[in-house]
Amino acid sequence: MSVRVRYAPSPTGLQHIGGVRTALFNYFFARANKGKFILRIEDTDRERYSEESLQDLYDTLEWLGIQWDEGPQMGDYGPYVQSQRFDLYQKYAQSLLDEGKAYYCFCTAERLDAVREQQKISKSKNQGYDRHCRDMDPAEALKRKEAGDACVIRLKVPLDGKTTFHDEVMGDISRKNRDVSPDPVIVKSDGFPTYHLANVIDDHLMGITHIMRAQEWIPSGPLHVILYEAFGWTPPKYCHLPLVMGKDGSKLSKRHGATSLKDFRLGGYLPEAIINYISLLGWSFDDSREFFTKEDLEELFTLKKLNKSPAVFDYRKLEWFNGQYIRLKDPESLKELLLPILQKDGVISDPVTEDEMGIFNGAFPLVRERLKLTTQVSEMIRFLFKDIDSYNSDDAIPKKMEASQVPGILDSCASLLEGFEDRNDEENEKLFYDKSVELGIKMGQILQPLRVAVTGTKISPPLFESIRLLGVEKAEARIRALSEQISKETA
Numbered sequence: 001m002s003v004r005v006r007y008a009p010s011p012t013g014l015q016h017i018g019g020v021r022t023a024l025f026n027y028f029f030a031r032a033n034k035g036k037f038i039l040r041i042e043d044t045d046r047e048r049y050s051e052e053s054l055q056d057l058y059d060t061l062e063w064l065g066i067q068w069d070e071g072p073q074m075g076d077y078g079p080y081v082q083s084q085r086f087d088l089y090q091k092y093a094q095s096l097l098d099e100g101k102a103y104y105c106f107c108t109a110e111r112l113d114a115v116r117e118q119q120k121i122s123k124s125k126n127q128g129y130d131r132h133c134r135d136m137d138p139a140e141a142l143k144r145k146e147a148g149d150a151c152v153i154r155l156k157v158p159l160d161g162k163t164t165f166h167d168e169v170m171g172d173i174s175r176k177n178r179d180v181s182p183d184p185v186i187v188k189s190d191g192f193p194t195y196h197l198a199n200v201i202d203d204h205l206m207g208i209t210h211i212m213r214a215q216e217w218i219p220s221g222p223l224h225v226i227l228y229e230a231f232g233w234t235p236p237k238y239c240h241l242p243l244v245m246g247k248d249g250s251k252l253s254k255r256h257g258a259t260s261l262k263d264f265r266l267g268g269y270l271p272e273a274i275i276n277y278i279s280l281l282g283w284s285f286d287d288s289r290e291f292f293t294k295e296d297l298e299e300l301f302t303l304k305k306l307n308k309s310p311a312v313f314d315y316r317k318l319e320w321f322n323g324q325y326i327r328l329k330d331p332e333s334l335k336e337l338l339l340p341i342l343q344k345d346g347v348i349s350d351p352v353t354e355d356e357m358g359i360f361n362g363a364f365p366l367v368r369e370r371l372k373l374t375t376q377v378s379e380m381i382r383f384l385f386k387d388i389d390s391y392n393s394d395d396a397i398p399k400k401m402e403a404s405q406v407p408g409i410l411d412s413c414a415s416l417l418e419g420f421e422d423r424n425d426e427e428n429e430k431l432f433y434d435k436s437v438e439l440g441i442k443m444g445q446i447l448q449p450l451r452v453a454v455t456g457t458k459i460s461p462p463l464f465e466s467i468r469l470l471g472v473e474k475a476e477a478r479i480r481a482l483s484e485q486i487s488k489e490t491a
Helices: 017-032 051-064 086-098 109-122 138-146 195-205 215-231 261-266 271-279 294-300 315-328 331-344 354-368 374-385 403-416 425-439 443-455 463-470 472-490
Strands: 004-007 036-039 102-105 152-155 162-167 171-176 185-187 210-214 237-241
Touching: 004 017, 004 210, 017 036, 017 051, 017 210, 017 237, 017 271, 017 294, 051 261, 051 271, 086 102, 086 152, 086 185, 086 195, 086 215, 102 138, 152 215, 162 215, 162 237, 171 215, 185 195, 195 215, 210 215, 215 237, 271 294, 271 315, 331 354, 331 374, 354 374, 354 463, 374 463, 403 425, 403 443, 403 472, 425 443, 425 463, 443 463, 443 472, 463 472
Parallel strands: 004 036, 210 237
Antiparallel strands: 102 152, 152 185, 162 171
């Protein structure tokens, strides 16, 4: 059996971590089994549909380097956009009506609200739709529909027995039919199919062999199997992927941090790091290996390595991965990523000048070893290109010291810069260490205000290398400027 899997997002929001993980696992499973990866656009929710969301889907897959084998504008099982498959859904819904496996329901929203309210009051065990129209004479129902009465189409869920399906990760999953959603709507009053109907029809007609989706869809499994049985079709194999959680044990959401791939793209992450880290959320090759390229995963991915338990999304771990991939990147390719960021942030001009390129090339080896996100480059080396108009004096004040002590420390630092460029870093460090001993303070207490004076921030490339890149004359001027600023503030 040739493997055919699909990623079928609804373009109603930006692509998020959970959805992208599903796309990647489907893609890698297809590649590892020499199968097909299908992209299908499930756009039947017209109220929430968004062109921006659809474009974000395409941008995300392109950025990750994920190419579908079949999908919009390519493939033999199209259309691959659900809103273009309207006639198919009508045809198959009608077949269920004709066979008595579905029925028209004319219940108004007001009646349904009243039923739900009454169920709450009576604390009824049978929550949900009360199957009021289930036994209506089909001829009468058709007559009402043709007369223009608003209606939906509901599936007749069996009242007895149970439905079981096998999950490749979780094993056999069973549910009593009376606990399945009571006669759910499969065609809405506007004629559009609900997710459940369109999903089952499309998966069958497109020859999908494996459905890989998050565990939150497990409750829908029995309903989908019932639909397959109603049509007389064999269901695909199911594989429900572990949930992605925040560190607090709740489902990953915006309150934990960025969750959309667009946020990560714009936030300075590399696609290689995203692919590697996300692929480890619920899947592991062995107990030790952490680094996998996209090409590795296209060969090694297997369902047998999936975990049942939820995966915890660790932002710090992802950031660490990103830093590693930044350092693994070819230097020229990395420069091509960093220069537009510096231009966008107004650090260098566009096009970059020869002088600016010279400064950047000098700083590149230092920042390359320290970047965790590509977007950090501007803050890290802005001081080499732009004058510092004013300082945050609090940044320059070491712990357990008074602001009034800082100008004296800075004046001492300025005096130590004489002959700085003629000494190596070890010699300069020894000179500054001896001065800290002389002043009776720690080495960090002398370097912190110096770093802030030279770079404008507490975080920068190595301090002595920064001074060399900036030049001693500029460094001395900045030291005096910060010293004068704090002296005025403490006067």
